[in-house]
Amino acid sequence: MIVALCGGVGGAKLTFGLYRTLPPDTLCVVVNTADDLAFCGLHISPDLDTVTYTLAGVAGGEAGWGLEGDTHGALDMLGRYGVPVWFRVGDRDLATHLYRTDRLRRGDTLTAVTASLAAALGVRARILPMTDQRVATRLLVGDDWIDFQEYFVHRLHSVPVEAIRYDGIEDACPAPSVLPDIQRAEAVVIVNSNPLLSIMPILSVNGVRDALAATGAPRVAVSPMVASGAVSGPAGDLMRLVELPPTAMGVAALYAGLIDGMIIDARDEEQIPAIRGLGVEVLCTDALMRDERDRVRLATEVLRFAHSLR
């Protein structure tokens, strides 16, 4: 069993590569749920859905997430009813949220619902929410703490963030099989997701950091920073909130003590000595994923590198 820690669209690409590379039923993906939101009373888990859809091969809506070729009839109608519709939920995507919300209201856990959705879409990986409890990323913009999707989707992550917090994280227990899966993993891969928005919430769930620190399995991280900046999104900009540079080295420092190896892009070769100085081994390669072949190639290199650290 390989365990991947993952957020949304960017990280899901490498997770897809891992899924394609590994034998069926040997990948466990622990997914950030601090981006979850309520929309019209529905429980939406964007990162869980992105991972599930991506592994199922049905991802890719007009906004870069959601389901490929989805329609937007429901959203258009909600707009007529005066509902703010900047969160672009497609019709088939809506079914996922409806199904999830209905089962959660009946008392099922997010873990159980996520497993059902993945099974229905034919995904042979274990996709786990980081927790079955409610955690919500909030960002301080000006004098206001705003919700993650308000920041990320509505304001297009273009406003300066003063601080970040994960509401509910102190009381959040890991979903039931997260810690056992980390303990028995052959390797742990922190994929190239946004360090502060996607990975830190997972690492901050009670017990996860300790389990990662304690496992004897090799732990590697793939840098989302290439050539001193994030490949996409606000990951780089947010690094200054933890007083670290927006570089592979900065990410290595953020994960220090939890990783044995770091995969960085060839353009960041000059950072190798500094990262090694943290006691972290480095694989320097082409870390950009332009297409499906890149995803599988990078995943193969990541797994080979992790095994070499045993």
Add this chain to the structure above:
Amino acid sequence: MIVALCGGVGGAKLTFGLYRTLPPDTLCVVVNTADDLAFCGLHISPDLDTVTYTLAGVAGGEAGWGLEGDTHGALDMLGRYGVPVWFRVGDRDLATHLYRTDRLRRGDTLTAVTASLAAALGVRARILPMTDQRVATRLLVGDDWIDFQEYFVHRLHSVPVEAIRYDGIEDACPAPSVLPDIQRAEAVVIVNSNPLLSIMPILSVNGVRDALAATGAPRVAVSPMVASGAVSGPAGDLMRLVELPPTAMGVAALYAGLIDGMIIDARDEEQIPAIRGLGVEVLCTDALMRDERDRVRLATEVLRFAHSLR
């Protein structure tokens, strides 16, 4: 103000005729809600939606109800998730149910939500649920009491019904403006909806029968039975549950004491003496509505007839 009592698709046609015939803001439609159902945690009010969509000119899905030209992406996806999808909810239609459910959960009344939906779709009639409380039509089929939609949609109303009841009706209060609107109405029209499935629930809400009996305004009913049978649906077959014939005369007897006049089809001319024997005046005309022109024509005749009974 003209008050119409109405159920779903069939009655909505005449209600549309009334709406087109009357000046704006002078029609009040009291609608059956005993067909309401829960689907994936959503509150669906089929008759309220059919009336609203019909008056807004957007009615007409593949199943004869819902929204014209609607898609079914969400339903198809729910099917993949193992949800029974015999209740064919379209994507844009789903938005109505989502919006309603979300507002009801926030504490708004069905009356308030219905008014918002109608206003958003540009409908200038007052559409009222018969009650803001929960009433559910149940039918005895064999040894089982089944839900209305199970009977009507899933089993295509093709199974023999032994008895009918309206769960919750004893405690149901009329929605706030139902009784005042009946009291100040210039005329009350019971449209050609299914007597036992659509009209009797409305009449059985506490106070409605008394308000109809007490009003000084003319009260007329349009027979849904033409040539000894219902124009569509199981209305005729169900009449035997109240030991009445499936005819205009049977419907007149069911509404006896609550109506001053009955509109029947020319083919049922021979029933005029019997209906008059109940103390009910009769207008004999072409009671079938094949197209929009028929709806307006019949509505005009109904209103003229009602005014003649003042």
